[in-house]
Amino acid sequence: MVSSWREFWDRDTPIYVNARHKARHYAGLADEIAALVPHPGAIVLDHGSGEALFADRIAEVCGRLLLCDASPRRRDALGQRFAGTPTIAVLAPEEVAALPAASLDLVVANSLAQYLTAAELEACLRDWHRALAPGGRLILADVIPPQLGAVADAAALLAFARRDGFLLAALLGLARTFLSDYRSLRRRLGLSRYDEADMLARLRDAGFTAQRMPRNLGHNQRRMAFVARV
Template sequence: MSWRDFWNSEHAIYVSPRHKLLHYRQIATDLIRHIPSPEAVVLDHGCGEALAADRVAAACARLYLCEAAPSVREKLRATFGAIPAITVVSPEEVEALDDGALDLVVANSLIQYLGREELAQLLLLWRRKLKPGGHLVIADVIPPDVSALTDATQLLSFAWRGGFLIAALGGLVRTAFSDYRKLRAEYGLSTYSAAAIVTLIREGGFDEIERQPNFGHNPHRMTFRARNPG
């Protein structure tokens, strides 16, 4: 099983429906802060189920939801197919978009599942698809010194605030015996220091790279915003 296979399968990465709902609500709120105008064209690359994508679409002119897992794309089309501003695409369809078509590209909780070369190629792709002066936001970057224990502690804190603490405790136990844990042990997750990810983004042709508050509930992970100089 690969990471793509995992996300294409039934999994229990979210400990309860409430956890999933609150997670995607928070991601939508964080993403909307980066939309430059109501006329913007936005790509959410690696969007997952994006349960609050309707809120994001209401803040821009066009929202592309890119997801590699076919089963997730089917769910997205079933949920948001009636919203004209939302288009669900595969990674291959992102490559077919017109160059310079996008004002904002967001990749949240994506790059930990990619190798360094895969990310380097995506950075070149994103730069081509962005307008001159458009922005890239890479969120939820995992530093090398953030452990699974820190992630678990942050989840429990989020669960306490969100009212699903019991479900979170049970979910952590299930995760210990899940395919996610096995894949994480076999393939690992890609981690980057702040200096390393900034260097990689700069090598992709971006400038004005700035650290931003992280998306989601875990402040120990990192978010960076960068500009396509054109």
């Protein structure tokens, strides 16, 4: 039995209903992150990058892109996928914690906070604040508010699937997810949830000046995104 979110993400998962869903998710996210890059020489960290299928799109508009994922399996796959792209490096979380101070211009952590405990999030916030250069930004996205449940997430997925042409696969995928370890883990371990005021307070306590962004990254606009500046 899978005992932690880290263990869950270190194997094949049922989160993406088919290849089109996965590709559309990662392509859209890469384009959104690329639009946030402040200048062509920027050093960017995508923390909790997942498979990052289109990270090369981000690398094209920044000086160096660092991809961090807690899963050794995913890091190996990322290293192989981008072995021919010298401006992309793959890091473990402990390597992020060891980055030089003021060495980053942008940190993006999308769909990460919900899988961290409050203490783990606080540690990440400290590491990101230390590693960001003056004027640098943290984008903390896909934060789940307390009142948002699985039904709302399913509705957002179906709307995304309808727009992007994989509705039938999404319906079948939701049925698979209902029977999967993800559903049982979500019930057993839970997801970390934060209301807007709580997250802003945590960001301020870590030394950031922060505000909620008008739009979340990705397809689920009932979740929240925050921009925090050093």
